[in-house]
Amino acid sequence: xxxxxxxxxxxxxxxxxxxxxxxxxxxxxxxxxxxxxxxxxxxxxxxxxxxxxxxxxxxxxxxxxxxxxxxxxxxxxxxxxxxxxxxxxxxxxxxxxxxxxxxxxxxxxxxxxxxxxxxxxxxxxxxxxxxxxxxxxxxxxxx
Amino acid sequence: xxxxxxxxxxxxxxxxxxxxxxxxxxxxxxxxxxxxxxxxxxxxxxxxxxxxxxxxxxxxxxxxxxxxxxxxxxxxxxxxxxxxxxxxxxxxxxxxxxxxxxxxxxxxxxxxxxxxxxxxxxxxxxxxxxxxxxxxxxxxxxxxxxxxxxxxxxxxxxxxxxxxxxxxxxxxxxxxxxxxxxxxxxxxxxxxxxxxxxxxxxxxxxxxxxxxxxxxxxxxxxxxxxxxxxxxxxxxxxxxxxxxxxxxxxxxxxxxxxxxxxxxxxxxxxxxxxxxxxxxxxxxxxxxxxxxxxxxxxxxxxxxxxxxxxxxxxxxxxxxxxxxxxxxxxxxxxxxxxxxxxxxxxxxxxxxxxxxxxxxxxxxxxxxxxxxxxxxxxxxxxxxxxx
Ligand SMILES: [Zn+2]
Numbered sequence: 164x165x166x167x168x169x170x171x172x173x174x175x176x177x178x179x180x181x182x183x184x185x186x187x188x189x190x191x192x193x194x195x196x197x198x199x200x201x202x203x204x205x206x207x208x209x210x211x212x213x214x215x216x217x218x219x220x221x222x223x224x225x226x227x228x229x230x231x232x233x234x235x236x237x238x239x240x241x242x243x244x245x246x247x248x249x250x251x252x253x254x255x256x257x258x259x260x261x262x263x264x265x266x267x268x269x270x271x272x273x274x275x276x277x278x279x280x281x282x283x284x285x286x287x288x289x290x291x292x293x294x295x296x297x298x299x300x301x302x303x304x305x306x
Numbered sequence: 307x308x309x310x311x312x313x314x315x316x317x318x319x320x321x322x323x324x325x326x327x328x329x330x331x332x333x334x335x336x337x338x339x340x341x342x343x344x345x346x347x348x349x350x351x352x353x354x355x356x357x358x359x360x361x362x363x364x365x366x367x368x369x370x371x372x373x374x375x376x377x378x379x380x381x382x383x384x385x386x387x388x389x390x391x392x393x394x395x396x397x398x399x400x401x402x403x404x405x406x407x408x409x410x411x412x413x414x415x416x417x418x419x420x421x422x423x424x425x426x427x428x429x430x431x432x433x434x435x436x437x438x439x440x441x442x443x444x445x446x447x448x449x450x451x452x453x454x455x456x457x458x459x460x461x462x463x464x465x466x467x468x469x470x471x472x473x474x475x476x477x478x479x480x481x482x483x484x485x486x487x488x489x490x491x492x493x494x495x496x497x498x499x500x501x502x503x504x505x506x507x508x509x510x511x512x513x514x515x516x517x518x519x520x521x522x523x524x525x526x527x528x529x530x531x532x533x534x535x536x537x538x539x540x541x542x543x544x545x546x547x548x549x550x551x552x553x554x555x556x557x558x559x560x561x562x563x564x565x566x567x568x569x570x571x572x573x574x575x576x577x578x579x580x581x582x583x584x585x586x587x588x589x590x591x592x593x594x595x596x597x598x599x600x601x602x603x604x605x606x607x608x609x610x611x612x613x614x615x616x617x618x619x620x621x622x623x624x625x626x627x628x629x630x631x632x633x634x635x636x637x638x639x640x641x642x643x644x645x646x647x648x649x650x651x652x653x654x655x656x657x658x659x660x661x662x663x664x665x666x667x668x669x670x671x672x673x674x675x676x677x678x679x680x681x682x683x684x685x686x687x688x689x690x691x692x693x
Contacts, residue, residue, distance in 0.1 A: 205471070
């Protein structure tokens with residue numbers, strides 16, 4: 164990334180296949196994960212088959228939206244030009260009550276306040292007409 | 307099983323540089339290293355009948371045509387990022403010990419400084435990002451776009467669970483830099499480093515500072531593997547491959563949902579390699595550990611069994627991984643202070659040590675050495691070598 168790189172749009176999900184279905188739910192402001200109807204396990208990222216029981220039957224099960232911070236990093240120097248103006252920001256891994264983890268950001272908290280174990284809950288951030296990202300805020304009780 | 311059936315008989319390396327760049331194409335710079343390895347071994351290019359190129363920097367067909375390898379019969383590329391060179395060392399041993407090929411060339415190199423920078427290519431080419439569409443759709447929209455950020459997530463969690471400190475990460479950076487002062491070919495030769503310098507360096511992706519990160523480099527290296535029988539007629543004293551293995555984390559294509567967050571490819575590969583070799587980590591006189599970032603050294607020392615999980619921080623402190631310490635690590639200065647040539651230089655340095663040709667940084671009477679590779683989202687490879 165050169166110092167005078169032109170602003171460029173942030174990368175967005177391609178909205179294809181099962182990943183696209185995940186984001187279609189987000190656009191409806193619902194966080195849903197695949198749940199295997201064979202063994203009941205949740206999974207993320209979306210996959211065609213359950214790695215535990217090999218069942219290809221599953222449903223989009225609604226998440227409680229609640230989780231805790233599992234790990235994070237504070238990006239001070241952007242390594243993609245689209246994020247240069249966003250620094251500092253913190254990609255965060257959230258461990259959901261359902262047991263799955265996903266990568267997101269906690270938007271109402273500066274990176275210095277992040278802590279592993281911090282309770283968070285999902286919210287939704289439209290970033291284009293087609294794409295809404297699942298983001299997190301500090302859980303009501305922790306605010 | 308290929309234990310002690312194959313050996314490394316030739317090594318080659320180009321100079322390492324940053325500004326103004328190598329002045330060569332990425333194929334050109336690798337060919338230069340390949341020719342140096344042939345010369346070192348006393349082999350003709352036409353004798354090379356197997357080539358294992360690094361991913362995305364050149365195809366075997368082009369190497370063969372450029373060098374004059376008219377009888378290429380074994381070619382493959384391991385898609386393991388920085389774990390590929392040591393994985394290819396293992397594959398080369400398998401190839402020559404099974405008769406699939408007689409002389410295997412493993413080249414690797416790039417214009418990692420003057421060409422397309424790692425940090426850009428990782429973000430812009432979905433086919434070259436580990437995880438591919440997973441990274442595109444689930445990581446990059448949230449600003450997780452590049453290797454130090456992926457691995458910082460692992461480092462942070464390790465610090466939380468085991469109390470690993472920033473100063474322990476710094477101890478890795480300082481050890482590599484100290485070794486580079488003994489290596490005139492290292493980019494950081496003549497540039498010593500203190501803990502105060504380290505702690506003052508700017509944050510890139512916490513806990514990683516600038517000085518936790520390897521040096522983007524233009525450069526290349528190569529090595530040649532053949533059977534023990536063929537090695538007898540060659541120029542150099544062979545370095546024997548006692549054992550080697552490779553492995554993947556689970557899932558390998560997605561970082562966040564690992565039941566055991568610290569299990570990497572090396573976790574299962576290392577015991578396999580040591581078992582094959584018939585030695586233990588304690589028998590190693592040195593280790594060249596893939597050091598793209600400081601924490602990856604601590605993590606690999608643990609997962610390879612040099613210490614228990616959670617004890618890597620203490621292991622690297624107080625000169626533990628410096629020359630003269632309990633396990634000298636990256637005696638050439640590593641990716642952090644010699645040069646980042648995709649991990650192949652770790653193999654080259656291991657061979658130099660076992661030949662007794664490491665000059666001022668020679669580990670006295672080095673007999674057994676370990677070399678690892680780390681790549682993508684935690685793929686791992688390891689080889690146990692002896693003189
Ligand atoms: Zn199932």
